[in-house]
Amino acid sequence: MNAFLFTTKSTADGILEREFTVNGVPGVLWSPEPGADGADDVDRAPLVLQAHGGGNHKKHPAMSGRAARLVRGCGYHVAVLDAPGHGDRPRTEHDEQEIAALFAARAAGEPEGPIVVRYNDHLARTAVPEYHALLDALQQLPEIGTDGPVGFWGINMGTAIGVPFVAAEPRITAAVFGQHWPDVLAECAKRITIPIEFDLQWDDEHISREEGLALFDAFASTEKSLHVNSGRHKELPRFEVDSAVRFFARHLGRVVNASA
Amino acid sequence: MNAFLFTTKSTADGILEREFTVNGVPGVLWSPEPGADGADDVDRAPLVLQAHGGGNHKKHPAMSGRAARLVRGCGYHVAVLDAPGHGDRPRTEHDEQEIAALFAARAAGEPEGPIVVRYNDHLARTAVPEYHALLDALQQLPEIGTDGPVGFWGINMGTAIGVPFVAAEPRITAAVFGQHWPDVLAECAKRITIPIEFDLQWDDEHISREEGLALFDAFASTEKSLHVNSGRHKELPRFEVDSAVRFFARHLGRVVNASA
Numbered sequence: 108m109n110a111f112l113f114t115t116k117s118t119a120d121g122i123l124e125r126e127f128t129v130n131g132v133p134g135v136l137w138s139p140e141p142g143a144d145g146a147d148d149v150d151r152a153p154l155v156l157q158a159h160g161g162g163n164h165k166k167h168p169a170m171s172g173r174a175a176r177l178v179r180g181c182g183y184h185v186a187v188l189d190a191p192g193h194g195d196r197p198r199t200e201h202d203e204q205e206i207a208a209l210f211a212a213r214a215a216g217e218p219e220g221p222i223v224v225r226y227n228d229h230l231a232r233t234a235v236p237e238y239h240a241l242l243d244a245l246q247q248l249p250e251i252g253t254d255g256p257v258g259f260w261g262i263n264m265g266t267a268i269g270v271p272f273v274a275a276e277p278r279i280t281a282a283v284f285g286q287h288w289p290d291v292l293a294e295c296a297k298r299i300t301i302p303i304e305f306d307l308q309w310d311d312e313h314i315s316r317e318e319g320l321a322l323f324d325a326f327a328s329t330e331k332s333l334h335v336n337s338g339r340h341k342e343l344p345r346f347e348v349d350s351a352v353r354f355f356a357r358h359l360g361r362v363v364n365a366s367a
Numbered sequence: 368m369n370a371f372l373f374t375t376k377s378t379a380d381g382i383l384e385r386e387f388t389v390n391g392v393p394g395v396l397w398s399p400e401p402g403a404d405g406a407d408d409v410d411r412a413p414l415v416l417q418a419h420g421g422g423n424h425k426k427h428p429a430m431s432g433r434a435a436r437l438v439r440g441c442g443y444h445v446a447v448l449d450a451p452g453h454g455d456r457p458r459t460e461h462d463e464q465e466i467a468a469l470f471a472a473r474a475a476g477e478p479e480g481p482i483v484v485r486y487n488d489h490l491a492r493t494a495v496p497e498y499h500a501l502l503d504a505l506q507q508l509p510e511i512g513t514d515g516p517v518g519f520w521g522i523n524m525g526t527a528i529g530v531p532f533v534a535a536e537p538r539i540t541a542a543v544f545g546q547h548w549p550d551v552l553a554e555c556a557k558r559i560t561i562p563i564e565f566d567l568q569w570d571d572e573h574i575s576r577e578e579g580l581a582l583f584d585a586f587a588s589t590e591k592s593l594h595v596n597s598g599r600h601k602e603l604p605r606f607e608v609d610s611a612v613r614f615f616a617r618h619l620g621r622v623v624n625a626s627a
Contacts, residue, residue, distance in 0.1 A: 330596075
């Protein structure tokens with residue numbers, strides 16, 4: 108049994124935001140504001156789990172912004188955890204060593220990939236069981252339940268956590284991934300058969316085209332879409348968020364409200 | 368001066384359809400039905416030129432269906448010509464020879480690419496000046512004019528015609544291409560700098576991944592997006608039509624009406 112506890116609750120711009128801990132790990136759940144339909148309870152709706160990128164946290168604008176599009180655009184619930192060593196969670200000595208190694212490589216102009224790949228793999232080994240427990244706990248909420256569709260959305264480190272999580276989690280029925288090296292992840296991707304949307308940057312200074320394409324190619328999904336855009340690692344266009352929202356709307360149900 | 372003549376006019380489901388000839392070449396222009404705003408004249412709006420695929424024609428469902436999405440969804444005008452040897456245009460002896468060669472290769476299980484590449488190049492040399500003349504003529508219509516944005520949308524043979532056309536046509540400001548070999552076209556693509564959306568099939572039995580990616584890579588556009596989907600040559604997903612419509616809405620202006 109997981110220890111799940113809501114710790115804060117606030118509402119703004121039509122979105123109910125509730126922070127929580129699950130087995131002590133801090134997270135946030137965004138939902139449509141109750142009462143719009145005259146009832147006081149939170150509406151039952153599909154759920155999308157997000158995982159944030161390296162160096163970010165659960166309420167980084169990339170997370171809250173994507174969540175707002177899913178909540179206001181589709182009426183979904185959206186949840187995300189702080190990754191180990193990120194956000195409100197303490198860094199271990201190992202975290203500090205790996206971050207120092209990354210900064211040293213960056214300063215020396217050396218490839219960041221080998222460090223990021225091994226550190227993300229290390230973090231994912233802790234984060235993946237946390238996401239399984241998160242889903243168990245959220246499905247106990249009446250507004251989510253055990254029979255609704257569930258999606259997953261994570262880019263960069265969110266993909267490093269998401270690919271092994273989704274490979275082992277039959278409750279996830281559609282996922283958006285992208286921008287990661289195939290090392291470690293390709294073997295997990297071969298076990299994933301659900302619909303996938305995958306983002307790559309064509310001029311990524313860290314991940315080569317061959318590496319990015321190799322990870323996309325590894326997914327066993329019958330339906331998979333690759334979106335490549337010109338630009339560097341951090342220049343993923345904003346319109347890919349719109350595309351991901353429509354992808355979830357296609358697979359989890361509900362019409363996108365484009366003006367939201 | 369081009370000889371431009373409307374030959375038929377009909378209205379159905381909110382769409383005005385006018386067939387025409389330009390210098391004797393048959394085409395069709397779809398527009399929003401006039402009168403919705405109380406006025407009798409056809410509204411001024413952006414224009415998208417389409418080019419159809421090999422073996423098809425100007426009013427093939429792929430053309431009329433995409434046009435309906437652009438007309439009803441964005442209020443655009445959409446025009447397409449029959450390619451040489453296609454639709455209402457006569458086949459030459461050379462056309463018959465090339466089609467026979469294609470069918471023979473198909474029956475023998477030999478690669479179709481070399482025949483399609485050379486035949487499409489042959490057709491494009493005739494079709495490209497016809498598209499320049501089409502644009503000249505349409506810009507004389509008050510509902511289109513010379514100062515509105517113009518897009519181009521052509522996949523397969525439509526890309527074989529569209530890439531050399533757009534490379535030489537500064538009036539085109541955004542284009543959707545896809546599913547063609549890079550031979551012949553890559554040199555033209557290097558001169559194209561406008562925003563591009565490009566479709567590929569990951570399991571195309573005719574066009575290899577390397578060939579498809581090479582053509583995408585050749586475009587000089589600062590903003591270019593590649594959409595790769597699992598599936599064979601003819602299995603381009605219907606949702607890529609939605610994506611192309613939103614691409615044009617972003618670049619030519621006007622909001623997509625998703626329910627249209």
